[in-house]
Amino acid sequence: MPLKAVLFDMDGVIVDTEPLHRKAYFKLFADLNIEVSEELYTSFTGASTKKVCTTLVEKCGLKLPHEELASVKRRYFKHYFDNDADFDLLQGVKDLIENYNQNGLKLILASSAHMNTINWVFEKFGLEKYFSGKISGASLKESKPHPEIFQLAAKMAGEPTPNCLVIEDSTNGILAAHAAGIFCVAYKSEHSVNQDYSKANLVISDFSEIEAEKIKSLFGE
Incomplete structure (x- = not known):
């Protein structure tokens, strides 16, 4: 797929x-x-x-x-x-988002954060134009590790789950993606301490590892 x-x-x-x-x-x-x-x-x-x-x-x-x-x-x-002068996007993520956008991939944000915080981040860093949808887990009945947020995100993208990819950094998020039956990439950085990556399909430490050309090959393209 x-x-x-x-x-x-x-x-x-x-x-x-x-x-x-x-x-x-x-x-x-x-x-x-x-x-x-x-x-x-x-x-x-x-x-x-x-x-x-x-x-x-x-x-x-x-x-x-x-x-x-x-x-x-x-x-x-x-x-x-x-x-806060130190607050910025994580290294390499803007390049990855632009890379996916140029390769025609639909991007959906599926975060446990409050929608206010999501909107502040999107506005501050100019991300709105790249994403076709945003979901806040704060407004859902179930929270990660329940798969609801990613099931809804796939639906919002208009794609069956085998055509989707989740990028997560936390144990609960990885478990949610796994439970939704969606291919999950775990981003392991200095910010994610003591997380369990065992249910992830792929573990990376640099976003350049999952640029569109590389990740599509894992989906048989």
Whole structure:
């Protein structure tokens, strides 16, 4: 089956927003005058802001509603998003996106991030013109490792799953692609620590390894 569509995860594949989330959360913790251990903070990885703030209210006995905490954290995150000089696209990903676009592949973004964050990233780095669709896992009933997001992304591309490719960096994302029956490339970088790549079809550490000409050959072209 020829390759027709590529389904991109965002965080850890296109950008790495984790340092920005970290700065925003620790600014919030300082405001609240609470100590959050590295162990507790690490346990928040991959959780929604709502979930994290609900946990903080419970564990730290806070009197504020979790919605208020989430609102403050999101405001700090947006500040760092707009002003952090180190925040940029991951190395080589823009070239890969352009390469796929020139080779007629349909691109869909399938990320667990909130749609606001997805739109900010697309606007900041001029990605809108390359993608024919965007899905935020925050608006779905199920989250990765459930395959729903990638099943919907394939449908959005108008292609059967054997004609699709997923690019992921996390254990949960790889499991979601595997469960959806879609060929999965795992991007292993310094940003993705302690992830399990065993269910991926291919593991790479440089995006040049999966340029259209190379990856299409794996689909029998």
